[in-house]
Amino acid sequence: MFAVEVRDHIMIAHSLPRPVFGPAQGLHGATFVVDAAFFTTDLDDNGLAVDIGLATEILKEVLAPLNYQNLDTLDIFAGRVTTTEFLAKHIFDRLAEAIGNGRLGEGGKRIRKLRVMLHESHAARGWYEAEL
Amino acid sequence: MFAVEVRDHIMIAHSLPRPVFGPAQGLHGATFVVDAAFFTTDLDDNGLAVDIGLATEILKEVLAPLNYQNLDTLDIFAGRVTTTEFLAKHIFDRLAEAIGNGRLGEGGKRIRKLRVMLHESHAARGWYEAEL
Amino acid sequence: MFAVEVRDHIMIAHSLPRPVFGPAQGLHGATFVVDAAFFTTDLDDNGLAVDIGLATEILKEVLAPLNYQNLDTLDIFAGRVTTTEFLAKHIFDRLAEAIGNGRLGEGGKRIRKLRVMLHESHAARGWYEAEL
Amino acid sequence: MFAVEVRDHIMIAHSLPRPVFGPAQGLHGATFVVDAAFFTTDLDDNGLAVDIGLATEILKEVLAPLNYQNLDTLDIFAGRVTTTEFLAKHIFDRLAEAIGNGRLGEGGKRIRKLRVMLHESHAARGWYEAEL
Amino acid sequence: MFAVEVRDHIMIAHSLPRPVFGPAQGLHGATFVVDAAFFTTDLDDNGLAVDIGLATEILKEVLAPLNYQNLDTLDIFAGRVTTTEFLAKHIFDRLAEAIGNGRLGEGGKRIRKLRVMLHESHAARGWYEAEL
Amino acid sequence: MFAVEVRDHIMIAHSLPRPVFGPAQGLHGATFVVDAAFFTTDLDDNGLAVDIGLATEILKEVLAPLNYQNLDTLDIFAGRVTTTEFLAKHIFDRLAEAIGNGRLGEGGKRIRKLRVMLHESHAARGWYEAEL
Numbered sequence: 128m129f130a131v132e133v134r135d136h137i138m139i140a141h142s143l144p145r146p147v148f149g150p151a152q153g154l155h156g157a158t159f160v161v162d163a164a165f166f167t168t169d170l171d172d173n174g175l176a177v178d179i180g181l182a183t184e185i186l187k188e189v190l191a192p193l194n195y196q197n198l199d200t201l202d203i204f205a206g207r208v209t210t211t212e213f214l215a216k217h218i219f220d221r222l223a224e225a226i227g228n229g230r231l232g233e234g235g236k237r238i239r240k241l242r243v244m245l246h247e248s249h250a251a252r253g254w255y256e257a258e259l
Numbered sequence: 260m261f262a263v264e265v266r267d268h269i270m271i272a273h274s275l276p277r278p279v280f281g282p283a284q285g286l287h288g289a290t291f292v293v294d295a296a297f298f299t300t301d302l303d304d305n306g307l308a309v310d311i312g313l314a315t316e317i318l319k320e321v322l323a324p325l326n327y328q329n330l331d332t333l334d335i336f337a338g339r340v341t342t343t344e345f346l347a348k349h350i351f352d353r354l355a356e357a358i359g360n361g362r363l364g365e366g367g368k369r370i371r372k373l374r375v376m377l378h379e380s381h382a383a384r385g386w387y388e389a390e391l
Numbered sequence: 392m393f394a395v396e397v398r399d400h401i402m403i404a405h406s407l408p409r410p411v412f413g414p415a416q417g418l419h420g421a422t423f424v425v426d427a428a429f430f431t432t433d434l435d436d437n438g439l440a441v442d443i444g445l446a447t448e449i450l451k452e453v454l455a456p457l458n459y460q461n462l463d464t465l466d467i468f469a470g471r472v473t474t475t476e477f478l479a480k481h482i483f484d485r486l487a488e489a490i491g492n493g494r495l496g497e498g499g500k501r502i503r504k505l506r507v508m509l510h511e512s513h514a515a516r517g518w519y520e521a522e523l
Numbered sequence: 524m525f526a527v528e529v530r531d532h533i534m535i536a537h538s539l540p541r542p543v544f545g546p547a548q549g550l551h552g553a554t555f556v557v558d559a560a561f562f563t564t565d566l567d568d569n570g571l572a573v574d575i576g577l578a579t580e581i582l583k584e585v586l587a588p589l590n591y592q593n594l595d596t597l598d599i600f601a602g603r604v605t606t607t608e609f610l611a612k613h614i615f616d617r618l619a620e621a622i623g624n625g626r627l628g629e630g631g632k633r634i635r636k637l638r639v640m641l642h643e644s645h646a647a648r649g650w651y652e653a654e655l
Numbered sequence: 656m657f658a659v660e661v662r663d664h665i666m667i668a669h670s671l672p673r674p675v676f677g678p679a680q681g682l683h684g685a686t687f688v689v690d691a692a693f694f695t696t697d698l699d700d701n702g703l704a705v706d707i708g709l710a711t712e713i714l715k716e717v718l719a720p721l722n723y724q725n726l727d728t729l730d731i732f733a734g735r736v737t738t739t740e741f742l743a744k745h746i747f748d749r750l751a752e753a754i755g756n757g758r759l760g761e762g763g764k765r766i767r768k769l770r771v772m773l774h775e776s777h778a779a780r781g782w783y784e785a786e787l
Numbered sequence: 788m789f790a791v792e793v794r795d796h797i798m799i800a801h802s803l804p805r806p807v808f809g810p811a812q813g814l815h816g817a818t819f820v821v822d823a824a825f826f827t828t829d830l831d832d833n834g835l836a837v838d839i840g841l842a843t844e845i846l847k848e849v850l851a852p853l854n855y856q857n858l859d860t861l862d863i864f865a866g867r868v869t870t871t872e873f874l875a876k877h878i879f880d881r882l883a884e885a886i887g888n889g890r891l892g893e894g895g896k897r898i899r900k901l902r903v904m905l906h907e908s909h910a911a912r913g914w915y916e917a918e919l
Contacts, residue, residue, distance in 0.1 A: 128653065129608045134646040136512045140404035140420035140461070145305045149312065155459040156404035156420010160513045170612075173541045174604035179647060180545065195419040197404070208306035212261045216302075248400045249424045249510075249909060250266040251311060257260065268908045272800035272816035272857070277569045281576065287855040288800035288816010292909045327815040329800070340570035344525045348566075380796045381777060381820045381906075382530040383575060389524065392917065393872045398910040409701045413708065434876075437805045438868035443911060444809065472702035476657045480698075513645060514662040515707060521656065532776045536668035536684035536725070546723040552668035552684010556777045591678040593668070644664045645688045645774075673833045677840065736834035740789045744830075778794040779839060785788065 128239070129176040132164040133183045137190050141198035141209045154199070159214065159245040161190060163222060164256075165231075166240035177234055185230050189221040211245050211253035219243040219255045226259065260371070261308040264296035265315045269322050273330035273341045286331070291346065291377040293322060295354060296388075297363075298372035309366055317362050321353040343377050343385035351375040351387045358391070392503070393440040396428035397447045401454050405462035405473045418463070423478065423509040425454060427486060428520075429495075430504035441498055449494050453485040475509050475517035483507040483519045490523065524635070525572040528560035529579045533586050537594035537605045550595070555610065555641040557586060559618060560652075561627075562636035573630055581626050585617040607641050607649035615639040615651045622655070656767070657704040660692040661711045665718050669726035669737045682727070687742065687773040689718060691750060692784075693759075694768035705762055713758045717749040739773050739781035747771040747783045754787065788899070789836040792824035793843045797850050801858035801869045814859070819874065819905040821850060823882060824916075825891075826900035837894055845890045849881040871905050871913035879903040879915045886919070 140156040163186045165177040192201075198209045207213065219241055226235040242256035272288040295318045299308040324333075330341045339345065351373055358367040374388035404420040427450045429441040456465075462473045471477065483505055490499040506520035536552040559582045561573040588597075594605045603609065615637055622631040638652035668684040691714045693705040720729075726737045735741065747769055754763040770784035800816040823846045825837040852861075858869045867873065879901055886895040902916035 129612070129649070129651050131608055131649045132647065134513065136514070138415070138419050138421050138512070140418050143306075147305050147307070147310060147312075150459040151402070153459060154404050154461040155402050156422075156461075157402050158420075158422040158512050170606075170608060173543050174539075174606040174609040175543070176608045176649065178543060179607075179649075180543075183647075195414040195417060197418040197420075210302070210306040211311075212263055212302060212308045213306040216261070246513075248402070248422050249398065250400070251264065251315075253261070253263045253308065253311075255261050266909065268910070270811070270815050270817050270908070272814050275570075279569050279571070279574060279576075282855040283798070285855060286800050286857040287798050288818075288857075289798050290816075290818040290908050327810040327813060329814040329816075342566070342570040343575075344527055344566060344572045345570040348525070378909075380798070380818050381794065382796070383528065383579075385525070385527045385572065385575075387525050393876070393913070393915050395872055395913045396911065407702075411701050411703070411706060411708075434870075434872060437807050438803075438870040438873040439807070440872045440913065442807060443871075443913075444807075447911075474698075474702040475707075476659055476698060476704045477702040480657070515660065515711075517657070517659045517704065517707075519657050530777065532778070534679070534683050534685050534776070536682050547666070549723060550668050550725040551666050551723040552686075552725075553666050554684075554686040554776050591681060591683040593682040593684075642777075644666070644686050645662065646664070671834075675833050675835070675838060675840075738830075738834040739839075740791055740830060740836045741834040744789070779792065779843075781789070781791045781836065781839075783789050 128166050128168060129170060130164050130166045131176045131179055131182060132162050133179060133186055134160060134162050135186050135190055136160045137194040139193055139196055139198050143208055143210065145208060157247050159247060161186065161218065162244040164242040165238050167237045168239055169237065171234055171237065175234060177231060177238060181231050185222060185225045189218055189225060211247050212255065215243045215245050215253055215255040219257070223259055260298050260300060261302060262296050262298045263308045263311055263314060264294050265311060265318055266292060266294050267318050267322055268292045269326040271325055271328055271330050275340055275342065277340060289379050291379060293318065293350065294376040296374040297370050299369045300371055301369065303366055303369070307366060309363060309370060313363050317354065317357045321350055321357060343379050344387065347375045347377050347385055347387040351389070355391055392430050392432060393434060394428045394430045395440045395443055395446060396426050397443060397450055398424060398426050399450050399454055400424045401458040403457055403460055403462050407472055407474065409472060421511050423511060425450065425482065426508040428506040429502050431501045432503055433501065435498055435501070439498060441495060441502060445495050449486065449489045453482055453489060475511050476519065479507045479509050479517055479519040483521070487523055524562050524564060525566060526560050526562045527572045527575055527578060528558050529575060529582055530556060530558050531582050531586055532556045533590040535589055535592055535594050539604055539606065541604060553643050555643060557582065557614065558640040560638040561634050563633045564635055565633065567630055567633065571630065573627060573634060577627050581618060581621045585614055585621060607643050608651065611639045611641050611649055611651040615653070619655055656694050656696060657698060658692050658694045659704045659707055659710060660690050661707060661714055662688060662690050663714050663718055664688045665722040667721055667724055667726050671736055671738065673736060685775050687775060689714065689746065690772040692770040693766050695765045696767055697765065699762055699765065703762060705759060705766060709759050713750060713753045717746055717753060739775050740783065743771045743773050743781050743783040747785070751787055788826050788828060789830060790824050790826045791836045791839055791842060792822050793839060793846055794820060794822050795846050795850055796820045797854040799853055799856055799858050803868055803870065805868060817907050819907060821846065821878065822904040824902040825898050827897045828899055829897065831894055831897065835894060837891060837898060841891050845882065845885045849878055849885060871907050872915065875903045875905050875913055875915040879917070883919055
């Protein structure tokens with residue numbers, strides 16, 4: 128299995144309004160450093176698992192609607208608790224969608240698996256990975 | 260697959276008394292920066308793979324009997340060679356036990372896989388991962 | 392010059408309501424990984440520049456009123472723009488105060504310089520350093 | 524599954540002479556920080572997944588013919604596009620060969636999987652992993 | 656003293672054609688992860704040491720003529736040995752020039768010191784710092 | 788001011804037998820990732836602040852008598868408390884000595900300042916720096 132992974136980041140506000148979150152129930156925020164890994168079983172004629180330039184672009188596009196936002200005010204997250212692992216899945220879904228829409232070109236069809244990892248601090252991270 | 264990973268560290272002395280270890284046969288020591296990753300197939304109603312606060316606590320509890328110790332003097336390691344990968348498995352087993360004992364609450368039952376990674380320097384690390 | 396540096400982090404919401412901040416004018420947030428470095432010209436009888444245990448404790452105490460907060464709602468920041476470098480200075484001042492109050496014990500009197508560095512992402516950081 | 528991972532690096536020149544690479548079509552270069560992970564299902568009598576000293580040595584040996592080279596001039600890469608993921612596979616193949624030749628000793632026979640990861644910057648990496 | 660530091664990177668080919676460089680005398684290459692730190696003695700009315708957005712932009716502009724190049728073929732480096740520390744100084748000079756030309760706006764005049772650090776691998780880096 | 792910094796590491800056992808160290812009074816250990824920075828005011832004819840190959844060699848030589856040792860048993864540390872900052876100074880002194888003895892060649896005479904930083908975990912480090 129081959130993989131190419133690219134990194135970007137977002138800076139967001141949100142609350143986690145359930146008792147289990149203790150002091151994080153109130154409005155606070157996070158920088159999420161986001162790693163998106165694209166897995167393929169082979170390389171194309173250019174020696175590529177995936178076009179790393181396009182991969183970087185679609186990650187930025189997918190993150191744009193979240194970056195510098197208060198997630199509590201976004202319709203897409205109404206009634207949801209925007210934990211690190213929930214957001215990893217959300218970004219995963221948007222990336223999978225973009226790949227399905229051909230945003231990675233023909234090469235996107237060769238992607239077998241995605242992993243989206245969100246680093247929330249130097250001491251904690253969460254991710255979601257699945258086959259496409 | 261979802262995952263949440265938390266980090267802590269221990270500082271221990273030990274010897275690796277077998278010829279294969281060369282200069283590490285004598286008493287020396289290590290800082291192990293420990294990453295524990297908890298994998299689940301779904302999220303609970305709070306949007307959690309695992310309660311990250313509890314996960315951090317049980318990692319600290321499991322590491323406590325090792326931290327600031329000379330592993331050569333601990334009964335639990337009598338006759339064992341406490342390599343990085345051996346210790347990864349030891350910590351894995353203690354975490355699995357704690358989860359089995361309900362230390363992660365109801366949510367602990369949803370954990371499908373654990374991975375325990377020990378970074379022994381900027382240039383080497385070892386880990387153990389398995390399904391629960 | 393000797394130095395000891397310890398790390399902690401905070402997760403906060405804030406807005407930066409001035410045109411120069413572009414998309415960061417609205418409410419968003421950040422994880423700040425905070426490094427506090429304590430500088431001395433000599434070591435005490437225990438071989439210490441500063442008691443690293445106490446240093447870790449006072450950093451945590453100083454960060455506590457900020458952690459998991461929306462900085463826009465804190466009286467202490469009324470009318471201020473809570474940029475990374477501004478917050479570095481704020482934390483520096485609280486640490487200097489705690490040292491002045493004897494929170495680092497007798498050893499605290501030997502501290503000549505402090506540096507407080509806030510990492511806001513994998514690609515940007517800000518800090519404040521000054522002699523005491 | 525156990526794993527031990529060791530790190531080294533190479534500094535190479537190359538061109539990526541296909542239109543898809545845009546500005547990277549011309550001769551440029553890269554530092555690749557290389558992580559090689561060796562996976563086994565059990566530990567030997569010494570508590571080892573793999574002899575970390577030997578693992579470090581064979582990684583260095585396998586990287587030596589590439590280090591400080593212009594990859595465009597190496598016969599082994601004639602007609603090939605030396606992308607990060609292609610090079611990960613190349614290094615994987617040489618490591619697998621070395622293991623097959625007994626360079627990791629008897630213990631090498633217990634290796635079930637290899638992963639070779641090349642970090643090309645703070646924001647991008649590629650890897651190849653497969654069972655042996 | 657306040658500071659703001661931003662990160663970018665370049666991927667270049669070059670040779671270091673002097674006997675002291677041993678195997679690095681031939682054409683090879685490097686990824687340089689570049690940190691540029693801007694130091695001021697105070698903050699402006701917006702709470703800024705320097706506009707981090709503009710700082711990121713001018714670093715990118717200054718790096719652009721080097722990125723994806725074979726430094727051996729650039730007129731500006733004719734007869735020079737493009738070591739890590741030499742390049743740190745080169746980038747420092749271009750940044751200082753850009754600041755002098757007003758590329759950081761009025762705020763640029765408050766910058767007292769610059770530091771340009773080039774990470775060439777996980778184990779080595781070089782930098783140049785000076786007052787402006 | 789120019790600087791070149793190289794990294795190595797040591798794995799040691801020691802005790803810190805004073806009440807202030809709490810649980811670290813007993814025999815335990817540490818990995819110290821060691822960064823040695825060499826500062827000069829100019830570059831030589833080869834574009835070098837310091838020969839990075841030689842710098843790496845003398846750091847390894849200076850660390851060798853400590854690596855894989857129980858520091859409590861070394862005559863040179865009899866009666867001393869081997870804290871992180873104390874060890875930083877010890878390694879600084881040995882490096883300064885080696886430079887004085889010409890181990891960095893003629894170029895060594897141009898070194899104005901040294902800094903030796905020991906990372907003891909992902910969350911703490913200590914260093915010593917001084918002019919030569």
